[in-house]
Amino acid sequence: MKKGIEVSIAASEAAKLARVEAIAAYPITPQTHIVEHLSDIVANGELDAVYVTVESEHSAMSACIGTSAAGARTFTSTSAQGLELMHEILFIASALRLPIVMAVANRALSAPLSIWNDHSDVMAARDCGWIQLFCENGQEVVDTIIMAFRIAEDHRVLLPVMVNLDGFQLSHVVEPIDFPDQKDVDKFLPDYKPLYTLHPDRPLTMGAYATPELYTEAKFAQEQAIINSLPVIKEILSEYSKKFKRKYNILETYNFEKSDTVFIAMGSVNENIMTAIDTLKKDKKSCGLVKVRLFRPFPDAELAALLEKKKNVIVIDRAMPAGGMNGPVYNEVAALLRRYNIKANLFNYIVGLGGRDVLPEDFISVYDEVVKAKKGKSKEKTNYKVIGVRA
Amino acid sequence: MLPNIEIYAPNVVPKEEFVVSGHRACQGCAEVLALRHALKIFGKDTIIAMATGCMEIISTPLPTTAWTQPWIHVAFENAAAVASGIEAGLRILRKKGKIPDKDIHIVAIGGDGGTADIGLQALSGALERYHKFTYICVDNEAYMNTGIQRSSSTPYGASTTTSPAGKVSIGQQTWKKDMVKIAAAHNIPYVATACPSYPFDLIEKVKQAKMANGPSYLHFLSVCPTGWRIPSEAAIKYGRLAVETGIFPLYEIKDGKYRITYNPEPLRPVKDYLKGQGRFRHLTDEHIEYIQKRTNEHWEEIKKLASLK
Numbered sequence: 001m002k003k004g005i006e007v008s009i010a011a012s013e014a015a016k017l018a019r020v021e022a023i024a025a026y027p028i029t030p031q032t033h034i035v036e037h038l039s040d041i042v043a044n045g046e047l048d049a050v051y052v053t054v055e056s057e058h059s060a061m062s063a064c065i066g067t068s069a070a071g072a073r074t075f076t077s078t079s080a081q082g083l084e085l086m087h088e089i090l091f092i093a094s095a096l097r098l099p100i101v102m103a104v105a106n107r108a109l110s111a112p113l114s115i116w117n118d119h120s121d122v123m124a125a126r127d128c129g130w131i132q133l134f135c136e137n138g139q140e141v142v143d144t145i146i147m148a149f150r151i152a153e154d155h156r157v158l159l160p161v162m163v164n165l166d167g168f169q170l171s172h173v174v175e176p177i178d179f180p181d182q183k184d185v186d187k188f189l190p191d192y193k194p195l196y197t198l199h200p201d202r203p204l205t206m207g208a209y210a211t212p213e214l215y216t217e218a219k220f221a222q223e224q225a226i227i228n229s230l231p232v233i234k235e236i237l238s239e240y241s242k243k244f245k246r247k248y249n250i251l252e253t254y255n256f257e258k259s260d261t262v263f264i265a266m267g268s269v270n271e272n273i274m275t276a277i278d279t280l281k282k283d284k285k286s287c288g289l290v291k292v293r294l295f296r297p298f299p300d301a302e303l304a305a306l307l308e309k310k311k312n313v314i315v316i317d318r319a320m321p322a323g324g325m326n327g328p329v330y331n332e333v334a335a336l337l338r339r340y341n342i343k344a345n346l347f348n349y350i351v352g353l354g355g356r357d358v359l360p361e362d363f364i365s366v367y368d369e370v371v372k373a374k375k376g377k378s379k380e381k382t383n384y385k386v387i388g389v390r391a
Numbered sequence: 392m393l394p395n396i397e398i399y400a401p402n403v404v405p406k407e408e409f410v411v412s413g414h415r416a417c418q419g420c421a422e423v424l425a426l427r428h429a430l431k432i433f434g435k436d437t438i439i440a441m442a443t444g445c446m447e448i449i450s451t452p453l454p455t456t457a458w459t460q461p462w463i464h465v466a467f468e469n470a471a472a473v474a475s476g477i478e479a480g481l482r483i484l485r486k487k488g489k490i491p492d493k494d495i496h497i498v499a500i501g502g503d504g505g506t507a508d509i510g511l512q513a514l515s516g517a518l519e520r521y522h523k524f525t526y527i528c529v530d531n532e533a534y535m536n537t538g539i540q541r542s543s544s545t546p547y548g549a550s551t552t553t554s555p556a557g558k559v560s561i562g563q564q565t566w567k568k569d570m571v572k573i574a575a576a577h578n579i580p581y582v583a584t585a586c587p588s589y590p591f592d593l594i595e596k597v598k599q600a601k602m603a604n605g606p607s608y609l610h611f612l613s614v615c616p617t618g619w620r621i622p623s624e625a626a627i628k629y630g631r632l633a634v635e636t637g638i639f640p641l642y643e644i645k646d647g648k649y650r651i652t653y654n655p656e657p658l659r660p661v662k663d664y665l666k667g668q669g670r671f672r673h674l675t676d677e678h679i680e681y682i683q684k685r686t687n688e689h690w691e692e693i694k695k696l697a698s699l700k
């Protein structure tokens with residue numbers, strides 16, 4: 001049965017369903033409701049867990065490494081500045097192969113300070129060796145958090161997982177959400193069985209350093225782990241879909257097969273793109289969408305198979321390139337088109353920075369502009385366009 | 392100091408080693424010596440979280456390790472936060488019956504840089520949250536691992552690579568940060584200073600720290616022949632001189648009560664300690680006089696605190 005609930009509260013309820021044993025977190029808007037509700041359910045005894053009220057996000061991730069290395073199922077959450085303060089430790093969590101799950105309520109990075117949504121936080125942390133999933137609505141947030149633990153703790157994976165949900169746009173809205181039964185979650189997600197823990201009965205050294213003779217091998221092995229996680233992620237998503245009767249895939253499409261022009265986007269912006277597509281349809285214009293749910297490891301072969309025959313591919317980014325040629329998602333897609341020798345025209349639009357609204361009309365305009373450009377009526381050559389920016 | 396030490400020592404110092412040979416510490420390193428003594432007392436049922444620094448780098452080039460207790464290194468500034476997590480994680484797993492029901496002591500170890508500078512916030516957080524663990528600061532009075540740069544724990548007048556003595560500078564221009572007072576200000580049950588030149592005093596304090604009903608903090612003056620520019624065989628001697636001159640008083644603060652554990656009075660002049668150390672070679676009589684004055688004041692302050700009933 002569906003229940004109307006704020007998505008942040010739902011995210012903490014998902015952590016509860018996952019029977020999280022340890023939490024270390026530090027409050028930051030827009031993540032606050034997640035950690036407040038977690039504190040409540042721990043304080044009320046609804047969740048038998050330790051909650052370490054650390055003094056910073058740097059210590060939050062450090063303490064998570066401690067709880068996870070001790071063998072406890074570990075959860076945390078942050079946003080923007082908090083994610084950046086953790087930055088150093090994110091890389092160490094993945095290299096130590098600790099299955100921590102973190103919900104990131106995506107928010108713009110300072111300066112100027114902005115508490116509102118975009119993806120500049122997660123994109124600055126995209127190469128930290130974590131598996132990264134993106135959610136579009138509250139139901140996905142709940143299901144993805146539960147799946148994230150299964151993925152992270154799978155002995156074929158053993159990597160931390162970041163579950164991204166757009167701050168405010170998603171974290172603070174009330175949505176109807178179907179919560180799975182505890183006993184079904186327990187079956188899907190049994191107790192965490194760590195391979196190695198810090199314990200005197202089996203002493204070991206974690207976090208040794210590597211000389212040039214071994215560093216490359218250590219990093220290569222880690223890279224293999226994240227590459228090899230892809231089939232496991234697919235398997236777990238499909239198992240969840242079957243058990244809980246909700247379809248999940250690493251890539252999802254909308255109005256796709258018959259459309260020559262398609263958007264690629266991540267997160268809650270997908271809902272407005274779909275509305276735009278529906279409006280375009282009424283005008284007999286056909287536009288499609290690929291929702292990228294899994295950004296790391298990047299599902300290149302799967303995406304290439306989808307894009308193979310498309311004419312125009314419009315990549316939506318939610319972060320500035322910072323002097324690079326294009327937005328971060330675009331760069332992945334551009335590399336993919338080259339590798340798979342796909343001839344589609346490629347476009348890059350940067351939207352919704354620091355909480356700026358992007359409406360279905362905006363995507364309709366983008367579609368029209370792209371189709372026009374394709375017909376040779378527009379000669380404009382820019383790397384990317386920022387929608388709605390005032391000169 | 393102690394009579395018949397060779398008869399007495401084997402009975403108080405466990406034979407088992409937890410820092411095993413093969414590590415790459417410099418000859419005469421008193422930092423690793425301090426840990427060797429301390430870890431014997433913590434014993435087998437211990438987990439160590441260590442900060443980046445000399446002790447980490449000398450001991451764990453992949454695929455080897457010098458530690459026989461479970462040991463983790465994460466980064467430079469977060470040993471206390473990692474220790475917090477380990478403590479909390481073990482607590483919940485024990486409560487849930489997922490690990491055997493036995494006491495495991497958590498020890499976080501950081502250098503003076505990892506403690507008094509970059510790791511101070513994480514340490515303060517962990518002490519305030521009252522995790523049951525021991526934090527050890529191995530204080531060799533500079534960032535030795537990266538090449539003898541100054542820290543806030545470097546003593547006044549010491550020449551380091553970032554506080555070099557020069558025509559218009561005496562070297563370190565600030566007074567050593569009082570980490571012991573900072574730790575004690577968290578109102579934790581046990582805080583103490585120690586020096587491996589006084590191994591039995593150190594051992595006793597480790598025992599107290601381990602027994603404390605809450606967080607404990609140990610500050611080890613750890614003579615570093617390489618960074619202090621002294622002969623390696625003089626490490627123990629300089630540790631003694633630091634204590635005998637009152638530069639580094641040996642005391643503890645147990646449940647808020649100060650006690651001097653070794654009274655070296657009458658104090659030797661600080662000059663005995665400063666001379667012969669390359670890092671102080673440039674100091675003039677005037678500087679030494681200033682150091683003498685502040686050393687006396689500090690010693691008197693500790694004495695006064697220790698006499699409070």
Ligand SMILES: Cc1ncc(C[n+]2csc(CCOP(=O)(O)OP(=O)(O)O)c2C)c(N)n1
Binds near residue numbers: 422444445506
């Ligand atoms: C965030 C960060 N900044 C700087 C460093 C470089 N660094 C590594 S160890 C170290 C100094 C360690 O000094 P201390 O804590 O006193 O330990 P010691 O080596 O003297 O025992 C520095 C500056 C680092 N590893 N991480």
Ligand code: SF4
Binds near residue numbers: 415421446536617618
């Ligand atoms: S530099 Fe100093 S502290 Fe570091 S290993 Fe050598 S003697 Fe020990």
Ligand SMILES: [Mg+2]
Binds near residue numbers: 502503504533534535
């Ligand atoms: Mg040092």
